[in-house]
Amino acid sequence: MTIIEFIADFDRAAFDCGDETLNSYLRERAGQDRRRGLNQTYLLIDDQKLIGFYTVSPHTLAMRELPSKTAKKFPAHLLLPCYLIGRLAVDKSRQGQGLGKLLLGEALRVIALTAQKVGGYCAVVDAKNDRAQAFYENYDFRPTAENSRRLFLPIAEIDPKLLTLPPLA
């Protein structure tokens, strides 16, 4: 099993995470977005088969998007530098085996290493539904505002265990 930067070699039409928006993003837009510098897509490959992916990009949050407890630590006019995990999904045939956790840990590791070099306050995700929100909250992501599906996790608060998951077998 390995995680690699996006290449077009794998059968993306066969990938099905149960959410057609995410499936079609991977099939139709991931390559173009990457070429245009909008984000990077990472692929989880097992036995030559594409079984998961995530995207990550630099992002900013306006202070009004954050809970007041967090926002008051920063100047009001600041755009807070952060990183967006725009999409993250595991093929239906492989869900519930710890691979979502593995992809999230890898995404947060990339973000933490980048932030160490160039700064950045938090990771951000947009949970698609209650299930996805519960998945992210399991790893300490919290709503940016009440009832918001946009969640954030300060980089300084990432569970170190997530950043040091065992190497892929």
Ligand SMILES: CC(C)(COP(=O)(O)OP(=O)(O)OC[C@H]1O[C@@H](n2cnc3c(N)ncnc32)[C@H](O)[C@@H]1OP(=O)(O)O)[C@@H](O)C(=O)NCCC(=O)NCCS
């Ligand atoms: C959400 C998704 C990525 C989770 O991946 P997965 O491989 O099934 O999840 P894992 O097996 O890695 O589970 C990791 C942990 O999350 C927990 N978890 C998984 N799904 C959960 C859910 N719906 N609610 C709460 N916890 C959940 C597991 O119990 C596990 O906890 P543990 O680390 O304490 O053992 C996957 O179900 C998926 O691709 N869904 C469709 C696309 C989607 O909704 N993506 C989210 C982006 S908005």
